[in-house]
Amino acid sequence: MPNEHIKIMDIPFVNITQRDLLKGELYPRLQESKTSYIVTANPEIVMYAKEDKSYKEAILTADYIIPDGAGIVIASKVLKKPLKERVTGFDLMIKLLSHAEGNNLSCYFLGAKEEVVQEAMKRVKRDYPELKIAGHHHGYFDLEDASIAERVKEANPDIVFAALGFPKQELWINKYMSGFKKGLFMGVGGSFDILAGNTKRAPYFWIKLNLEWLYRLLKEPFRWKRILKVFEFIFRIILFRK
């Protein structure tokens, strides 16, 4: 049965639990060496897509757009089309790392500053000692520089984690993925910073209460502008519903 989608501001989110997404979709696709493109979209991404047509086009080519961010799940409830659950990019990456280790699949780490991606890989090697690392590259290159995609291709990875932040990560995947024969491509934002221990995830109880955004705001007040976008998003959803 094809997956149900729930449109939020014109972005079709797949309505699936993390478990079903992994077991029913991503693991089989990896097994068959298919290409897959996953966007983990939060309210800021949805708002950005609304304002930037080429970014919107780049995310609409994804095989799966998943709801990362409590705001998306809240919006789906306001629209009376509730999404089953929030599926965060970071959690999905952790599950994929573990699956890759157990199934002899290789991972490429693309993005963040050189020292951050190095540190993130150190932690990955410690936690997943059998994992095959296909390679890595820092994220500070020009989107037009096709040599980066060539390097990734030569490494022949099964999974490519693109931690370039949005919009760059989705623009990069959309631009270069068609040249790959296999590979699960996923934008993971600041996840390498979390792996490297530079950014802390909110404690469980903040996440449970859907307050991870508030925790981040308190820890990184320079992000206040981004939080405003989240409020604008919720505001628009409520207006639109009426």
Ligand code: UDP
């Ligand atoms: N980054 C990168 N290349 C760039 C811009 C950013 O690799 O040209 C990295 C940056 O070092 C950080 C991540 O992308 O590790 C963005 O993190 P952020 O928390 O801002 O993620 P977002 O919320 O944008 O997904």
